[in-house]
Amino acid sequence: MARILIVDDHEPNRELVASLAGYLGHLVLEAADGAEALHIVCEERPELVICDLVMPVMDGYEFVRQVRNSPDIANTEIIFYTANYREEEARSLARQLGVKRIIFKPCVPEDVLEAIEASLKAEDREQTVGSVRVDDEGFEAEHTRVLTDALSRKSDELEKANRRLAALTEINLQLSGMRDAGRMLETICRDARVLLGASYCILCVNESHNSEQQVRVFLSGFSQGSEQALPCPDLDQGIPGEVLRQRSPRRISSGGSSTLSIGLPQGYPLIRSCVVSPIMSTSRVYGWVCLINRLDGNDFSEEDEWLCSSHAAMAGRVYENRSLYLQLESRARQLQLYDRAIGESSNGIVICRADKEEDNPIIYANRAFTHMTGYAHEEVMGLSPRFLLADDWAQPELDRLRHCMRFGGSARVILRNYRKDGRMFWNEVAMAAVHDETEEVSHFISVFNDVTERKRYEAALEYQANHDALTGLPNRNLLQDRLTHAISRADREGTELAVLLIDLDQFKRVNDGLGHNVGDVLIQKVATRMDNCVRDSDTVARLGGDELLRNADAAMYRVKELGRNGMQFYSSDMNTRMRDRLSLEQSLRSAIHNRELSLWYQPKLDLASGRIYSAEALLRWHHPDRGMVSPAEFIPVAEESGLILPTGAWVIEESTRQIDQWHRADKHDVGIAINISAHQFSHGRLAEQVQQALERLAIPPERLTVEVTETAIMTHMDVTLRQLQTLRDIGVTVALDDFGTGYSSLTYLKHFPTDILKIDRSFVTDIASDAQSGAIVDTIIKLAHNLDMRVVAEGVETREQLKFLKAHGCDEIQGFLFSKPLPARDFLALLHRH
Numbered sequence: 001m002a003r004i005l006i007v008d009d010h011e012p013n014r015e016l017v018a019s020l021a022g023y024l025g026h027l028v029l030e031a032a033d034g035a036e037a038l039h040i041v042c043e044e045r046p047e048l049v050i051c052d053l054v055m056p057v058m059d060g061y062e063f064v065r066q067v068r069n070s071p072d073i074a075n076t077e078i079i080f081y082t083a084n085y086r087e088e089e090a091r092s093l094a095r096q097l098g099v100k101r102i103i104f105k106p107c108v109p110e111d112v113l114e115a116i117e118a119s120l121k122a123e124d125r126e127q128t129v130g131s132v133r134v135d136d137e138g139f140e141a142e143h144t145r146v147l148t149d150a151l152s153r154k155s156d157e158l159e160k161a162n163r164r165l166a167a168l169t170e171i172n173l174q175l176s177g178m179r180d181a182g183r184m185l186e187t188i189c190r191d192a193r194v195l196l197g198a199s200y201c202i203l204c205v206n207e208s209h210n211s212e213q214q215v216r217v218f219l220s221g222f223s224q225g226s227e228q229a230l231p232c233p234d235l236d237q238g239i240p241g242e243v244l245r246q247r248s249p250r251r252i253s254s255g256g257s258s259t260l261s262i263g264l265p266q267g268y269p270l271i272r273s274c275v276v277s278p279i280m281s282t283s284r285v286y287g288w289v290c291l292i293n294r295l296d297g298n299d300f301s302e303e304d305e306w307l308c309s310s311h312a313a314m315a316g317r318v319y320e321n322r323s324l325y326l327q328l329e330s331r332a333r334q335l336q337l338y339d340r341a342i343g344e345s346s347n348g349i350v351i352c353r354a355d356k357e358e359d360n361p362i363i364y365a366n367r368a369f370t371h372m373t374g375y376a377h378e379e380v381m382g383l384s385p386r387f388l389l390a391d392d393w394a395q396p397e398l399d400r401l402r403h404c405m406r407f408g409g410s411a412r413v414i415l416r417n418y419r420k421d422g423r424m425f426w427n428e429v430a431m432a433a434v435h436d437e438t439e440e441v442s443h444f445i446s447v448f449n450d451v452t453e454r455k456r457y458e459a460a461l462e463y464q465a466n467h468d469a470l471t472g473l474p475n476r477n478l479l480q481d482r483l484t485h486a487i488s489r490a491d492r493e494g495t496e497l498a499v500l501l502i503d504l505d506q507f508k509r510v511n512d513g514l515g516h517n518v519g520d521v522l523i524q525k526v527a528t529r530m531d532n533c534v535r536d537s538d539t540v541a542r543l544g545g546d547e548l549l550r551n552a553d554a555a556m557y558r559v560k561e562l563g564r565n566g567m568q569f570y571s572s573d574m575n576t577r578m579r580d581r582l583s584l585e586q587s588l589r590s591a592i593h594n595r596e597l598s599l600w601y602q603p604k605l606d607l608a609s610g611r612i613y614s615a616e617a618l619l620r621w622h623h624p625d626r627g628m629v630s631p632a633e634f635i636p637v638a639e640e641s642g643l644i645l646p647t648g649a650w651v652i653e654e655s656t657r658q659i660d661q662w663h664r665a666d667k668h669d670v671g672i673a674i675n676i677s678a679h680q681f682s683h684g685r686l687a688e689q690v691q692q693a694l695e696r697l698a699i700p701p702e703r704l705t706v707e708v709t710e711t712a713i714m715t716h717m718d719v720t721l722r723q724l725q726t727l728r729d730i731g732v733t734v735a736l737d738d739f740g741t742g743y744s745s746l747t748y749l750k751h752f753p754t755d756i757l758k759i760d761r762s763f764v765t766d767i768a769s770d771a772q773s774g775a776i777v778d779t780i781i782k783l784a785h786n787l788d789m790r791v792v793a794e795g796v797e798t799r800e801q802l803k804f805l806k807a808h809g810c811d812e813i814q815g816f817l818f819s820k821p822l823p824a825r826d827f828l829a830l831l832h833r834h
Contacts, residue, residue, distance in 0.1 A: 001025055001026055001027060002026045002027070002046075002047040002048060002120055003026070003027045003029060003044060003045075003046040003047055003048075004021045004026045004027070004028055004029065004046060004047070004048045004049075004050065004116070005029040005030070005031060005037060005040055005041065005044070005046040005048070005049045005050070006018055006021070006028060006029070006030050006031070006049075006050050007030075007031045007032075007033070007034065007036075007037040007049060007050070007051040007052060007055070007060070007063065008032070008051075008052040008055070008081065009032050009033055009052065009055040009056055010052075011032075013052065013081075013105075014030050014032075017050055017081070017112060018030065020109055020112045020113055020116070021050075021116060023113075024113065024116060024117070026116075029044060029046055032055070033055045033056050033057040033058055034051075034055055034057065034058030034059055034060060034062055034063030034066075035057045035058040035063075036057075037049065037051065037058075037063055038058070038063055038066055038067065041067060041073050041076060042070075042072070042073060045073065045076075046076070047076075047077060047120060048076075048077045048078075048079070048116065048119050048120060049067075049076055049077070049078045049079070050078075050079045050081050050103075050112075050116075051063060051064065051078055051079070051080060051081060052081050052082060053080060053081075053082040053090070054082070056439070060080065060082070061093055061097065064078055064097045064098075064099060065097060068097055068098055077119050077120070078097075078098075078099050079099070079101045079102070079103060079115055079116075079119055080094055080099055080101070080102040080103070081102075081103045081105065082102065082103075082104065082105065083104065083105030087102075087104065090102055090104075100119075101115050101118070101119060103115055182216065182218075184315075184318055185203055185205065185216075185218050185315060185318075186203075186218045188203065188289075188311055188314060188315050189201050189202075189203040189218040189219070189220045189289065190220040191311070192220075192289060192291060192307075192308060192311045193220045193221050193291065195307060195311070196275075196291055196294070196300070196304050196307055196308060197294055197295045197296060198221070198291040198292060198293060198294060198295065198300075199221050199269070199292060199293040199294070199295055200219075200220070200221040200222060200268075200269060200291070200292040200293065201219070201220040201221055201289065201290070201291050201292070202217065202218075202219055202233065202264075202268075202289070202290045202292070203217070203218040203219075203220075203279070203287070203288075203289045203290075203315070204216070204217050204218075204233055204235055204240070204287045204288055204289075204290075205279055205286045205287030205315070206235055206286060206287055207286075215232065215235050215287075217232050217233065229267070230265075230267050230268065231265040231266070231267060232265075233263070233264055233265060234263065234265075235287060235288075237263040238261075238262045238263010238264065239252065239262040239263055239274075239276055240262070240263055240264075240276050240288045240290060241263060243276045243277065243278050243288050244278055244285055244287070244288055246278075247278050247280060247285060248278070249275065249276060249277040249278070249305055249308065249309050249312075250275070250276045251273075251274070251275045251276075251300055251302070251304075251305045252271075252273070252274050252275075253272065253273045253274075253299045262274060262276075264290075268292075269292060269293065271292055271293065272293050272297070272299070273292075273293055273294055273298070273299040273300045274290060274291065274292050274293075274300070275290070275291050275300040275304055275305050275308045276288055276289070276290045276291075276308075277289055277305070277308045277309045277311075277312035278312060278316075279312045279313075279315040279316045280312075280313075280316045281316045281317065281320030282320065283320070284320075286315070286316060288312070289308065289311065289312045289315065291304075291308055342366055343366050343367060344367075345366060345368055346368055347368055347447050347448060347449050348365070348366065348368045348369030348371075348372045348373070348447070348448030348449070348450075349364075349365070349366045349368070349369065349445070349446070349447055349448070350362055350364065350365050350366075350369055350385060350445075350446045350448065351363055351364040351365075351443055351444070351445050351446075352384075352385060352443060352444045352445075352446070353442070353443055354405075354433070354434075354440075354441045354442055354443055354444060358382075358384075359384035359386070360384055360385070360405065360444060361381075361382045361383065361384060362380050362381060362382065362383055362384070362385060363381070363443075365377055365380050365381075368448075369448060372419075372425075372427075372448060372450050373388065373417075373419050373420060374419045374420030374421055375420050385446065388415075388417040388418060388427070389415070389416075389417065389418070390418040390422075392416050392418070392424075395415055395416060397413035397414065397415060398413075398415070400413050401413060401429070401431060404431050404432075404433060404444075405431075405433070405444065408433040408435065408441050409432075409433060410430070410431060410432040410433065411429075411430075411431050412428070412429070412430045412431075413428075413429050413431075414426055414427070414428050414429070414451060414455075415427050415429055425450055425452045426450070426451045426452045426454075426455040427448055427449070427450065427451070428448070428449040428450075428451045429446055429447070429448055429449075430446065430447045430449075431444055431445070431446045431447075432444070432445050465477060466478035466481075468527075468541075468542040470520055470523060470524065470542070471523060471524055471527035471528075471542050472527070473527050473531065473540055473541055473542045474539055474540070474541040474542075475541060475542065475543070476541070476543050478539075478541065479539060479541035479543070482539050483499070483539075502530075504522075504523075504526065507519065507522070510522055523542075527540070527542060581637060584629070584633070584634060584637050585637050585641050585643070587623060588621075588634055588637060588638060588641070588643055588647075589643060591621055591623075592646060592647065592650050594624075596621055596622055596623060596624065597619065597620070597621055597647070597650065598619075598620050598621075598622065598823070599617045599618065599619060599620070599651065599654050599655065599658065599824070600617075600618045600620050600821035600822060600823055600824075600827075601615035601616070601617055601618070601658075601672070601821060601822055601823075601824065601827040602615060602616045602618060602814050602815075602819065602820065602821040602822070603615045603814065603818065603819050603822075603827065603830065604616065604673070604792060604812045604813070604814045605812060605813050605814070605818050606811065606812055607805070607806055607810060607811060607812060607813060608811070611834070612670060612830070612831060612834055613670070613671070613812055614670055614671035614672060614673055614703075614705060615670060615671075615672055615673070615827060616672075616673045616674075616675075616707070616814060616821075617651065617654075617655050617658075617672050617673065617674050617675075618631070618675075618821045619631055619635070619647070619651060620821075621634055639677060639679060642679070644677045644679045644680065645679060645680065645683055648676065648677060648679075648680045649689055651674055652674065652689055652690055652693050653693055655672045655674050655704065656693040656694060656696070656697055656699055656704065657697065658672060658824055659671065659672055659697075659699050659703050659704070660697040660699055661824075662828060662831075663699075665828070666828070666831070666832070668828075668831055669703065670703075670831065671702070671703040671704060671705060671733075672703070672704060672705070673704075673705035673706070673707050673733075673735060674704070674705070674706060674707065675707045675708075675737065676706050676707065676708050676712065677712065678711070678712035678715040678716060678720070681708075681712065681715075681716055681719055681720040681723055682715070682716045682719060682720075684719060684723075686723050686727075687723045687726040687727050687730075690704070690706070690727060690730075690732060691730055694730075694732075700731070701730050701731030701732045702731050702732070702733060704732050704733070705732070705733040705734070705735050705756070706724075706727055706732055706733070706734050706735065707735045707736075707737040707758065708720070708724070708734070708735070708736065708737060709736075709737045709738050709741075710736065710738070710739065710741070710748075713736075713748075713752060714748070721751070721752070721753065724752070724753045724754075725753045728753045728755070733755045733756065734753055734754045734755050734756070735754065735755065735756035735757070735758055735792070736749075736752060736754045736756065736757050736758065737758045738758065738760040738794075739757045739758055739759060739760060739780060740759070740760055740763060740776065740780060741760045741762065749787075750787070754789060755789060755790065756784075756789055756790045756791070756792055757780060757783075757784040757789050757790075757791050757792070758791075758792045758793075758794055759777055759780055759781075759791065759792070759793045759794060759810075760794060760795075761794045761795025761815075763776050763777050763780070764777065764793050764794060764795045764796060764801055764805075764815075765795060765801075767801055767804045767805075768798065768800035768801055768803075768804055774804065777793070777804075777805070777808065777810075778808045781808050781809055781810055782809075785809065790811040790812065791809075791810050791811050791812070792810075792811065792812040792813065792814065793805050793810050793812070793813045793814075793815075794814055794815065795814075795815050796813040796814065796815030796816075796817045796818070797815050797816045797817050798817060799817065801815075801817070802817060
């Protein structure tokens with residue numbers, strides 16, 4: 001068993017040779033280019049290398065040259081495996097490199113197996129190649145000549161293709177001046193039958209029209225009446241279909257068998273002899289032509305098959321020529337569009353030829369470039385773009401452009417360039433290398449953008465961010481940066497530094513007595529004098545009124561806490577209160593996840609029946625460190641921070657879950673009322689959330705009541721009313737909470753989709769002792785009943801209040817007189833007792 005290294009940049013080629021070498025029982029190594037192969041040869045020392053010639057990174061010739069010039073591995077047996085060079089060229093270079101065998105692609109497996117076995121024979125390997133030393137200069141010349149010849153052949157092939165297209169155009173003109181493809185194919189069909197002396201000819205093609213496929217059939221030798229009666233053949237059935245798929249002609253003798261035996265429909269004549277050829281171009285198969293039965297009774301010959309194939313090829317070339325013409329026409333229009341776009345672009349565009357000897361000369365520059373630099377088009381042709389640098393070479397980003405020009409790829413940099421009049425401008429350059437068909441860099445395209453104004457703006461912004469606007473001295477940001485560097489330097493060097501803080505005594509008197517303008521001038525004068533007193537390495541900075549602004553910020557938040565729309569003077573405890581609020585908000589963010597929130601339930605008593613009709617769910621928070629946090633403290637924080645949305649969603653889910661749990665445990669049909677914030681309505685998904693929660697547990701909607709204040713409705717009136725109406729439509733009860741304390745009018749009340757009015761505790765408190773409070777409550781009850789609404793009184797704490805409410809027809813009450821809010825377990829026990 002030998003170790004065989006296979007070197008080819010195409011994986012399928014490696015897999016084929018590897019399978020053949022493995023079939024012979026050898027150990028196979030693989031490499032994708034010459035550089036990788038050279039490393040493996042040095043490390044593994046294989047007995048045989050099968051190497052492709054054209055590869056990236058390092059080609060086969062260079063790989064073998066380095067092997068032969070390395071004494072330790074020079075005796076390595078090598079086989080060339082190529083499809084890109086003429087045989088005499090490949091053998092010439094192979095002889096110089098001591099390579100005795102070449103396998104030309106494509107080849108049969110036997111060729112590879114024979115070459116492997118022959119190369120590994122002991123007597124063959126004794127003929128050492130290690131003495132071969134490659135003449136670098138001669139080898140490079142021959143190598144370059146071979147590569148040049150290959151490129152020349154490619155060029156010849158393109159020229160030949162152009163000549164072929166021209167010849168095809170001439171042929172098309174000679175075919176009776178025809179321009180229509182259908183008439184041309186009809187003529188080819190008829191001429192093929194006449195030329196080959198056939199009884200019948202069938203030509204079938206597949207044409208594309210506006211992305212739709214259409215099969216067209218042409219017949220010759222059939223009577224006019226029979227042509228119309230014959231069915232259309234299937235393009236891909238039978239032997240014609242095989243010809244189509246295999247792209248090669250077929251010649252058969254059927255001995256008078258039915259036409260169905262080759263895939264033609266019933267009705268076509270019996271076949272004694274038949275030849276079928278594909279109609280195709282180099283890129284596509286269009287259809288086939290079928291000739292049936294020679295007139296002299298003989299079978300079609302090999303020459304007939306060749307003639308048929310020639311005519312079919314003519315049809316294919318007609319289609320190909322037409323397609324190429326359309327493509328060239330489209331390409332020409334596209335190139336005109338690109339040229340117009342480049343010429344009219346507001347960015348400067350420059351194309352350079354990749355030529356190191358001529359310093360990558362400019363071969364194109366658009367109008368925007370000449371406008372940007374001041375140089376005329378004729379002045380820059382043939383010059384290197386480096387002239388824009390003048391003598392300003394100390395620019396680090398130039399290294400990125402050099403890397404791009406050396407290795408290809410792309411780069412984007414900003415450089416200092418100079419116009420024709422000598423003025424500097426900041427030039428954003430985006431450069432990209434263009435590769436030719438041999439993957440060599442042929443050109444560089446650069447897009448120029450004058451970013452001078454942007455750089456000035458950025459410099460101004462940077463200066464403003466790091467300097468005091470009044471004095472121009474470094475501000476807190478720049479001071480902190482310089483102080484950090486100074487401390488680091490002092491630590492490294494073992495030296496000391498000093499920080500001196502200076503305040504102007506009685507400066508407030510200057511501002512108050514002479515005005516802020518005079519105070520500003522005083523600060524500027526002091527700043528100038530102090531800056532003149534220090535060394536260049538020292539820093540004088542002005543720290544400004546940061547503390548004043550921070551204190552004003554704290555006072556502003558205090559106004560918000562007290563209800564907004566007011567003013568507040570700063571006091572020292574405000575910062576403490578603001579820190580506490582931020583801490584509370586942070587804790588509230590994790591309260592749901594940590595299961596710190598819970599719902600307590602205050603029962604509502606139906607005064608007519610005396611039963612507990614429902615309960616109001618009240619949110620409670622048990623903080624792990626603070627204990628129970630008052631809703632009056634954390635609800636405003638939730639409102640301002642937006643945490644009311646996830647909190648409210650949790651309340652909806654927990655309330656519906658509790659309704660379901662009470663019903664499953666003791667068949668209690670008690671409902672729950674939940675309070676809804678204005679933010680939940682403005683979010684727009686409240687009705688959807690409620691409906692999903694009810695449907696998830698199959699809870700009757702009437703067991704859930706949504707309580708909303710007048711203020712919440714009026715905040716986002718249109719959105720809120722739509723969602724309230726949706727909730728009522730699905731069966732949810734809507735209660736107007738704290739009625740009489742909001743700022744809506746009775747005009748709005750008739751438009752509110754509500755079922756219940758809740759009398760605020762502020763009216764209930766004094767109903768037994770204050771006639772006006774009693775009159776208001778009585779009016780609310782009558783108003784609600786006249787509007788077909790039920791009435792619930794909140795905050796009922798005395799029997800006198802209860803007596804008054806009963807006497808005036810209130811429907812339900814809630815308050816400490818009957819029960820305080822209770823946890824779910826205690827509320828269930830209350831239900832059992834009541």
